[in-house]
Amino acid sequence: MEKSLPVxxxxxxxxxxxxxxxxVDETKAGGxxxxxxxxxxxxxxxxxxxxxxxxxxxxxxxVEGDSIHVVLVNDNSSSIEHFAYFNVYLDLxxxxxxxxxxxxxxx
Numbered sequence: 001m002e003k004s005l006p007v008x009x010x011x012x013x014x015x016x017x018x019x020x021x022x023x024v025d026e027t028k029a030g031g032x033x034x035x036x037x038x039x040x041x042x043x044x045x046x047x048x049x050x051x052x053x054x055x056x057x058x059x060x061x062x063v064e065g066d067s068i069h070v071v072l073v074n075d076n077s078s079s080i081e082h083f084a085y086f087n088v089y090l091d092l093x094x095x096x097x098x099x100x101x102x103x104x105x106x107x
Contacts, residue, residue, distance in 0.1 A: 024068055025094070030058045033070035033088035036096045040086070049101050052076050052084040059085070067091060081107040 037056060044050040056072035063069075068090040076082040087100040 024061055024063060026061050028094055029061050029068050029070050029090060032090060032094050032096065033058070033072055033086075036088045036099050037072055037086050040099055040101070049084075052082075052104070053086050053101060056084065056086050067097060068094070081105075 037053065041050045041054055053072070053074050056074035059071040059073040061068065061070050070088040070090065072086040072088070074084045074086075076084050083105045085102055085104060087102075089097045089099070091097055
């Protein structure tokens with residue numbers, strides 16, 4: 001039993017460390033994503049995509065491996081249901097790695 005105690009402690013500590021790494025400052029991640037969206041809109045201001053995504057709000061934040069995935073959405077519904085999406089991928093230091101416009105959901 002004495003030999004299994006260090007193994008048990010290691011398992012518990014590793015589990016706790018993994019949980020700490022999964023914690024995300026959602027306010028910071030959302031703010032960085034909103035700034036990335038504003039920059040993208042400024043660079044693509046004449047694009048119909050820019051008009052559709054303008055005014056997007058935070059939809060979700062998740063950790064995917066070594067990155068934080070922030071999804072912003074704008075409801076463009078009129079006669080049809082149309083949600084425009086903007087995906088921002090951050091590293092764990094909240095630096096933008098890439099942005100992806102779309103895909104949209106149209107029903």
